[in-house]
Amino acid sequence: MMQSLQFRAMNTDVLLAVEGQGASERALQRAREEIEAFERRFSRFRPDSELSVLNGSAGQWTPVSDEMLDLLILAQAYYQETGGLFDPSVLPDLRRAGYDATFDLLRGRDASAATGPRAAREPFTALELDTAHGLVRLPEGMQIDLGGIGKGWVVQRVAERLKSGNTGAAVSAGGDMYFAGMPAGGKKWRVEIEDPLDVDGTAAVLNVGEGAVVTSSISKRTWTQGGQARHHIIDPRSGEPAQTEWLSVTVVAPRADLAETYAKALLIGGQPMARRLLVQRPQIAVISITPDGQVLASDKCKEYLDGSNQRISSK
C-alpha cells in the first residue's frame, strides 16, 4: 500500500505519496516541511522571503543561497533555450495584468487596473551571477518570479528524497508532478490530464515511469481586470496574458524543471514553437488541448497513452 499526505502549500494542492519499507507518516511530514520551507524562501508574496529581498535589491550585488543560485542558473539556461518564451522576469507584467496578490485573495474580485504603459526593461540574461561568491545582481527595474520553475524544482527534489530507501515516491503540486522510482508490483504511475473545458472531465490518461509530468494552462488562475478576462501565462514578447492556440499543454520529461519550462514555452509559442523545441529535446512528450476540445499528442506520447484514451489525434 502507498502512504499519502495531502495539504495546501505554494497556493496549490499538494499530494505526497510513498511506497516501500521506509514509507511512514514521519517521512511524509518531513517532505511537507521541506516544501513549506521552500515556499517561505521563494514566495514572491512574502515580504521576508529570499526572493522578495532579492527583488528589493535590484542594482546591487546580493548574497543568495545555493538553492537560489542553482535555480537562477537553470532559469537563464531555459530562457536561452526557449528563445525567451520562458522568462522569469515578466513579474512586472504579471502585476500590471492584475496578479498582484496570492490567487486565493485574487479569486472572485476584480483586479486593480493596469497602471501606465509597459516599462522598458533589460532581458533576463542581463541578470548577473557570481557563482564563486554566491552573489546575484538584478539590473535596475528587473523583478523576477521563480514560481513555475521553482515548483518543478522542489517537486523533483522532494520526490527523490522521499524515494530514498523506498520502492517509489511521487509529489504532485498543482500541475507539476515528479515520480521517483516505480510503484510496487511492476505497475506504472497513472496520471489523468484534466479537460480544461470541464474540470471534472479527463482529456487523456497516461501511464508513466520515473520522470515528470507538468501541465500549463490558461484556464487555471484566471481573473478579471476592469471586466476583462485575464490569466497568469504572460507572453514576454507583449507583456500581456498570452493569446494561445491551445488551452493547455502537458509535457512528460525526465526532469521537472524541463517539463515546467517547456510546458509554458509551448503554451505561449504554440505549434511553430513545438516543431522547433521537440527537435531540440526529442525525449519529451507533449499533449495539448485546443479550445474546441481536441486532444493533440506528439509521437513520443505513444509510450505513455493509456489504451482507454478516445480523443487523441497525433500532431
Added chain:
Amino acid sequence: MRLFRFALNIWITLVSIMSFLLGWVILGHSPKPVQPTSQPSTVSVAPLPTLTPLDSPQFGSGNSIQNFQVQNGFSSVPQPIFRTGGS
C-alpha cells in the same frame, strides 16, 4: 494394464448410462410447475403522499467561488489519483 483400461471404460460407460436413466426417472416423477392464472389480480395500494418541492439553491450575484479546501491528512491507498490540469 490393457485389461484394466478396458474394465475402466466399461465401468465409466455403465455409470454414465445409469446416471442418465436415474435423472430421467426423477424428473419424470417431480411435481409440475404451477401454471399462471389467466386473470391478473389487482392490488389496491394507498395513494402516495404529495412531495413538497425542494428549496431552490441560492447563488450569490457575483462570480465568487468557494475556495476548495483539500482534506489534510494521511491515507493509505493502492495508488492515489494523480491529476494534472495546470496551476
